[in-house]
Amino acid sequence: MDIHSEKILILDFGSQYTQLIARRIRENQVYCEIFPCNADFEKIKEFGAKGIILSGGPSSVYDANSPDVDSKVFELNVPILGICYGMQLICKHFGGIVAKADHREYGRSILNINDNKDIFKDVSNDNKLTVWMSHGDRLEKKPDGFEVIGFTENAPVAAMRHIEKPIYAIQFHPEVAHTVNGSKIIKNFIVDVCGCLQVWTPGNFIHAEIERVRERVGDKKVLCALSGGVDSSVVAVLLHQAIGENLTCIFVNNGLLRLNEAEQVIDTFKNHFKINLVYVDAEEKFLEVLKGVSDPETKRKKIGNLFIQVFEEETKKLGDFDFLAQGTLYPDVIESVSFKGPSATIKTHHNVGGLPEDMKFELIEPLRELFKDEVRQVGLQLGLPAEIIGRHPFPGPGLAIRVLGEVTKERLDVLRLADAIFIEEIKKAGLYNEIWQAFTVLLPVRSVGVMGDERTYEHVAALRAVTSLDGMTADWAHIPYEVLAKVSNRIINEVKGINRVTYDISSKPPATIEWE
Numbered sequence: 001m002d003i004h005s006e007k008i009l010i011l012d013f014g015s016q017y018t019q020l021i022a023r024r025i026r027e028n029q030v031y032c033e034i035f036p037c038n039a040d041f042e043k044i045k046e047f048g049a050k051g052i053i054l055s056g057g058p059s060s061v062y063d064a065n066s067p068d069v070d071s072k073v074f075e076l077n078v079p080i081l082g083i084c085y086g087m088q089l090i091c092k093h094f095g096g097i098v099a100k101a102d103h104r105e106y107g108r109s110i111l112n113i114n115d116n117k118d119i120f121k122d123v124s125n126d127n128k129l130t131v132w133m134s135h136g137d138r139l140e141k142k143p144d145g146f147e148v149i150g151f152t153e154n155a156p157v158a159a160m161r162h163i164e165k166p167i168y169a170i171q172f173h174p175e176v177a178h179t180v181n182g183s184k185i186i187k188n189f190i191v192d193v194c195g196c197l198q199v200w201t202p203g204n205f206i207h208a209e210i211e212r213v214r215e216r217v218g219d220k221k222v223l224c225a226l227s228g229g230v231d232s233s234v235v236a237v238l239l240h241q242a243i244g245e246n247l248t249c250i251f252v253n254n255g256l257l258r259l260n261e262a263e264q265v266i267d268t269f270k271n272h273f274k275i276n277l278v279y280v281d282a283e284e285k286f287l288e289v290l291k292g293v294s295d296p297e298t299k300r301k302k303i304g305n306l307f308i309q310v311f312e313e314e315t316k317k318l319g320d321f322d323f324l325a326q327g328t329l330y331p332d333v334i335e336s337v338s339f340k341g342p343s344a345t346i347k348t349h350h351n352v353g354g355l356p357e358d359m360k361f362e363l364i365e366p367l368r369e370l371f372k373d374e375v376r377q378v379g380l381q382l383g384l385p386a387e388i389i390g391r392h393p394f395p396g397p398g399l400a401i402r403v404l405g406e407v408t409k410e411r412l413d414v415l416r417l418a419d420a421i422f423i424e425e426i427k428k429a430g431l432y433n434e435i436w437q438a439f440t441v442l443l444p445v446r447s448v449g450v451m452g453d454e455r456t457y458e459h460v461a462a463l464r465a466v467t468s469l470d471g472m473t474a475d476w477a478h479i480p481y482e483v484l485a486k487v488s489n490r491i492i493n494e495v496k497g498i499n500r501v502t503y504d505i506s507s508k509p510p511a512t513i514e515w516e
């Protein structure tokens, strides 16, 4: 079975929600890809989608230079769904009128459904639906050949359908969670209207990818840099299932890992999965280059460069490899082709820990079609422990950017113990999975305290826990006082060298998640 033959194409007009559309389609077990809206028509045609979705976007269709869709797309004879800006484009192409709405409509709205067939099948019992709107323009007059299938108080044409062709347009965003049954609307479109079979499942993906890797690699050799994070772990296990002994993983312990992390990685991959794992203990080298360094960006650069150096040295010892495996995910792929241009995200400085650019390998990227949530599902299905799959993100430079100021082994060890207690307690309190990231930071100050009758003068730890959807913005987690009290108590009692614990209550922006 070809899991890619059942597919939808999304043309991106720059909406902040475009990736969400893709995720909703994938959740409904249909493959999809996102192309920039100005993609070449031949490329669009060649892709061979069973349906096309025109995304929303920030522009107004009548602005000079606003992005448009090639009208040949409407002659492809595949079903089309326009969302928000996508709807306005359809309106313009078919001769309707789009104008500025008197009221910008933003937020929840009630959609009145005129016709509960096809895309609106089984989404509401009373033909009313709470939907999420986000638009300034609206349809003043529907184009000829279309019929209105839904309206709201502010938008007389909030949903319409072509009378003869399978072309649909909706003003609201079915992809956001605030639209009730939005995922069902998308499913109705991709499954009922476009006729896609729901074959995009983790099991089918694994099966297909293993075949694809085997075909490409044959009996050549693949090298994989394993960090113990979700992405590289899933890559390693997937490739191991595909090519077994021909995969070698290198795991570099830079001495900046969390408590027992290196042991866990070795135990999981070497002992449990029986993967060819080369363990490199480079702790001393990393501590050496970090001596006397307290500037965060210098730390990142030094760690990044040394990582490349160590990796190259080890690879040379291991002989020749034909392929280098990487855990590139679909959002990285989209960002690099986005019509807005690569977005100014947090990414660039986060690529520290990246691999040498001039190495003469072919890249193999088994996850490049997947979103993070799909990677997690694939990982679980491959038998990776839930602890690895659900682990909070961890920065490449590791604890070096959580020991503020100069990094020493002594301070790293203190931090590791305190951090392990914090994580253990939020897990016990059942909070770990609700939190995007939780960790402890060791501050570069000392504080006076009293223990027994003794005056102490020791380290201060800051606890940081944030909730977030993507790490771009974040709020500090409202952890119950009782949990914080327990953590503070345990850290001060159990970790020699810390006599004061604080909780960070800053949001991002303006603060960042990490302190350095």
Ligand code: XMP
Pocket (backbone or CB within 6 Å): 300, 346, 349, 350, 351, 352, 353, 393, 394, 395, 396, 397, 437, 471, 472, 508, 511, 512, 513, 514, 515
């Ligand atoms: P900030 O601190 O910028 O972090 O709000 C956002 C997310 O990125 C992670 N982060 C990094 N990841 N190398 C990485 O691989 C880095 O240098 C780095 N700095 C921050 C951070 O942990 C959070 O998840």
